[in-house]
Amino acid sequence: MTLLVYDNTFEGFLTAIFEIYEYKYIQPKIVKDKNHTLSLLDETIDVFTDEKKANRVLLKIEKSIGKIGVKILLYSFLSEDINLEKYLFEVIKYILEFPDKNVINNFSNPNVMQVHKLSRSVAREKHRMEAFVRFEELLNGIYFSKIAPDFDVLMLILNHFKNRYQDQEWIIYDIKRNYGLYYNLQKVDIITLDIELNNIKTNQDLLSDEELKYQNLWKEYFDHTNITERKNMKLHVQHLPKRYWKYLTEKRDIK
Amino acid sequence: MNYERIKEKLEILADAAKYDVSCSSSGSNRKNNNKGLGNAAPSGICHTYTQDGRCVSLLKILLTNHCIYDCAYCVTRKSNDIKRVAFTVREVVDLTMNFYRRNYIEGLFLSSGIFKNADFTMERLVRVAKLLRLEENFNGYIHLKTIPGASDELMQEAGLYADRLSVNLEIPTQSGLKLLAPEKDHQQMMKPMGFVKNKLIEYKSERKIIKHVPKFAPAGQTTQMIIGATNENDFQIIKVADHFYRNFNLKRVYYSGYVPVLSDSRLPSIGTQVPMVRENRLYQADWLMRFYGFKADEILDKNNPFLDLEVDPKMAWALRNIHEFPVDIQSASLEMILRIPGVGTKSAYKILQARKFQNLSLEHLSKIGVSINRAKYFIDTRSINKNLRFLNRLNFRELLINQTKSKFDNPFNPQLSLFDNDAFSLR
Known part of the structure; x- marks a missing residue:
């Protein structure tokens, strides 16, 4: 497995996505610094956040799923969920695979549903802070x-x-x-x-x-x-x- | 600040205002363009909830509980022996500003007992709103109660400062109102509602031509009816609501289950239960009319004038119209999907989106947010749905009632299940 360690920022995460496609890593997995554990079988790569790369991914995604879709991804990113990188990576792969379909609306896809769910809990917390x-x-x-x-x-x-x-x-x-x-x-x-x-x-x-x-x-x-x-x-x-x-x-x- | 005096007034005048159920702060989008205080959040914000579970969004108070009227259902009626107080205009403004600064509230909901006459009272309500807007640069939400009989000039001014205006119909039927509030009648209440409606239309069309026409009550107008104080039936109630939605451009009709606070031979006695289930069913019926495409006559009719307290009105409709089901989830129209018990507006939208990608199963629907324990009996999917076999059984209704637990049920009342669990599992 190839572990890509990013700096816990959204840009860092998108950079990791870019590099997965750029270098065609085998069995890539994106992880945060803090929960990154070494295993003998895994190769570890440090991702250096690159705004240009991040932006290219973002623009590409936005073309398919629109601003509303991007907002859902960003909100879910803020959830700090332990499986977050896995769900988001799967969803972004899915988006890139079907660029002409707005797959963020596929409410029958389990990864898409997970991202929606996380995004909703973050949105709810945002709203609660505005209220409380x-x-x-x-x-x-x-x-x-x-x-x-x-x-x-x-x-x-x-x-x-x-x-x-x-x-x-x-x-x-x-x-x-x-x-x-x-x-x-x-x-x-x-x-x-x-x-x-x-x-x-x-x-x-x-x-x-x-x-x-x-x-x-x-x-x-x-x-x-x-x-x-x-x-x-x-x-x-x-x-x-x-x-x-x-x-x-x-x-x-x-x- | 004279703390003790303000505190006393606040206690009395909040107590007297709380039976007005509206506390919504939605529907307006007033901006804070003058570097002042506040703006309106279009979806509204509930800043806290009282122990009765109701949202607190606005500072909801009466300007005074002095009143010249003697309406039987009202705590502040003239003949009730209670302490009478009145806020000054300044006091209301200061409370609103200071609560708002601390993020306690979205704004002010100001109502009042009638002192002297309609214009005298209305003029003060308008003065509060005017002071907040013009002197304090307050852009938060203001809901003013309009006093029937107030002059058109005052109504016009009220609309320019307030986000929402409302007149309460009080009792759904004319005869009920005659009995409990002989000094009032519906005609008198409809006059200001008609005025507001016309102004709303007028300002809206003017805004299309001239950009800088000021806003007139951007959050529209609402009304409230007390339920269960007289012997009106639900069919009459929803017909009245329907009439006002269609003819007066109302944003909302509120239904307020009568809380017996006064003893009067014309009213339910003190200690009578607040009709909360009935109130809940009326709101459900109201939602069906506004968001689900149901007509009032489909929900109830002359021969069945009361809402079913055991099942929600959409389920009741489904039970009366079994021939419309099952609904094919892959091909049905939005209108029909909205009529499936257990499917809400958001789920309906998601179903339309998701079914473009693949055939949906009951499990998908459950994940989407459909209340599957009700919906599963009414939906045809591309795989076999065993639950459909119950649809034409004679005891279908009993079966549904037994397996859905009402939120109003006593949780300590164990109910034996008559059916084996297998029949109700997901697939």
């Missing part, structure tokens, strides 16, 4: 939010928040992957903070004077807009899985 991010106003006027999403969706939610919150400074920080977005009223920068952030909750001393009042008002609103006669906890948890409660001001204990 809770900003807290800090003393310096910055609206701050910490998240720890299941997938690396920060770059996918950038535009949503940039378009929406233009008249306030804000930070959304992924404490699981230790990087964040900072909007300074002009543009969004990608930042890394030096301080250790391992708790979703922010120290109350850092919050603005009004912050806790609004948090409490929101919690009151949340309780009073509920109809007790219709209580349905099963449905509640189905829409609001417990792992997201940590983000939500209204589901946390605040004094």
